[in-house]
Amino acid sequence: MKIKIKMTTHGDDARKYKNVMDFASNLNPYGVSKKTLQAVTNNLNKISQYPDSDCTELRKELARYNNINPENIIAGNGSAEIIRLFCEVFLNRGDGVLITVPSFSEYGANAKLFGGKIEYVGLNPYDNFKIGVDEILNKVNNNTRIIFLCSPNNPTGKLISKEDVQKIVKENPQTHIFLDEAFIEFSKQNSLAEEVEKYKNLFILRSMTKFFGLAGLRVGYGIGNKNLIKRLSDLKLVWNVNSLAQIAAIESLKDEEYIRDSKDLMGGEKQNLFKKLSVIPGIRIYPSDANFFLINIKDTGLRSHEMKMKLLERGILIRDCSNFRGLNENYVRICVRTREDNEKLINAIKEII
Numbered sequence: 001m002k003i004k005i006k007m008t009t010h011g012d013d014a015r016k017y018k019n020v021m022d023f024a025s026n027l028n029p030y031g032v033s034k035k036t037l038q039a040v041t042n043n044l045n046k047i048s049q050y051p052d053s054d055c056t057e058l059r060k061e062l063a064r065y066n067n068i069n070p071e072n073i074i075a076g077n078g079s080a081e082i083i084r085l086f087c088e089v090f091l092n093r094g095d096g097v098l099i100t101v102p103s104f105s106e107y108g109a110n111a112k113l114f115g116g117k118i119e120y121v122g123l124n125p126y127d128n129f130k131i132g133v134d135e136i137l138n139k140v141n142n143n144t145r146i147i148f149l150c151s152p153n154n155p156t157g158k159l160i161s162k163e164d165v166q167k168i169v170k171e172n173p174q175t176h177i178f179l180d181e182a183f184i185e186f187s188k189q190n191s192l193a194e195e196v197e198k199y200k201n202l203f204i205l206r207s208m209t210k211f212f213g214l215a216g217l218r219v220g221y222g223i224g225n226k227n228l229i230k231r232l233s234d235l236k237l238v239w240n241v242n243s244l245a246q247i248a249a250i251e252s253l254k255d256e257e258y259i260r261d262s263k264d265l266m267g268g269e270k271q272n273l274f275k276k277l278s279v280i281p282g283i284r285i286y287p288s289d290a291n292f293f294l295i296n297i298k299d300t301g302l303r304s305h306e307m308k309m310k311l312l313e314r315g316i317l318i319r320d321c322s323n324f325r326g327l328n329e330n331y332v333r334i335c336v337r338t339r340e341d342n343e344k345l346i347n348a349i350k351e352i353i
């Protein structure tokens with residue numbers, strides 16, 4: 001029997017609107033690296049050939065970048081493909097799945113698709129949505145097959161400490177701990193990639209969409225123990241990452257200047273935006289370890305869709321967070337862009353409330 005899942009709206013609706021400043025998709029405001037763009041342009045003739053189905057060169061470059069081995073890596077058509085594949089390979093009908101909320105909706109959608117029995121663990125807004133490790137541990141039972149964690153978490157921006165992840169991993173050797181680090185490059189914490197050989201039940205998800213600006217080409221990857229990666233690779237779709245995507249990803253990972261500049265921009269601009277937004281009456285902005293902020297706008301008297309529409313009239317797109325499980329119409333999310341764009345956002349918000 002086929003299970004129906006409802007498609008969820010993400011923060012990717014910038015395509016629907018012309019000439020808007022996109023504060024919703026959480027992408028690097030620099031866009032793609034110039035060297036990457038050049039490499040793609042130089043290799044357009046590759047589209048008449050099949051890509052390398054094993055992504056051999058890309059996995060080598062990812063291994064260098066993450067200080068691990070290529071055998072620990074599987075590449076995907078965006079990290080969204082890896083979420084789907086992971087559920088397909090490791091979930092049996094009726095298996096328990098734990099998901100903290102609010103978080104990225106694809107974990108639940110895909111777990112449901114493959115028959116997972118989902119239990120949600122709510123993050124507490126009064127504790128800045130910090131992850132409750134004991135709460136998670138208390139909910140695990142013999143049937144729990146996967147625990148989905150996201151660090152920094154979308155949409156709250158909160159990191160999970162290395163110690164907290166290790167505690168969950170160590171205490172649940174029979175359960176897969178799926179740690180989504182799609183936004184890790186924007187944070188000050190290192191990826192836990194190197195831990196996967198030590199902990200066989202730890203799997204890490206990474207994306208080249210957000211920090212490297214490859215949203216349209218689709219490149220993501222998973223990092224795990226060799227045997228686990230082999231099981232995923234045996235079932236993945238053949239030729240899943242196209243030739244230009246592989247070339248673009250390799251070039252982006254090599255562009256150290258772009259990586260450094262992007263990190264620098266984020267550091268300074270993020271602080272500036274936080275400071276200026278937090279003094280606007282009615283705005284409660286949560287501290288974030290990522291390139292975006294969750295904001296509670298209840299005291300402005302506006303609801304999330306009203307604020308979204310009012311800002312759209314001013315050419316600014318933000319994420320209405322009312323469809324996140326665990327949030328409601330009191331929440332919106334905005335990402336950090338360049339100084340000029342951020343100032344426009346701040347002034348527009350002041351105007352409408």
Ligand SMILES: Cc1ncc(COP(=O)(O)O)c(C=O)c1O
Pocket residue numbers: 010077078079080081104150153154180182183206207208209215219220
């Ligand atoms: C936390 C998180 N993980 C994964 C993804 C999927 O990204 P992609 O498939 O573009 O790599 C997203 C997209 O918004 C996300 O927010």
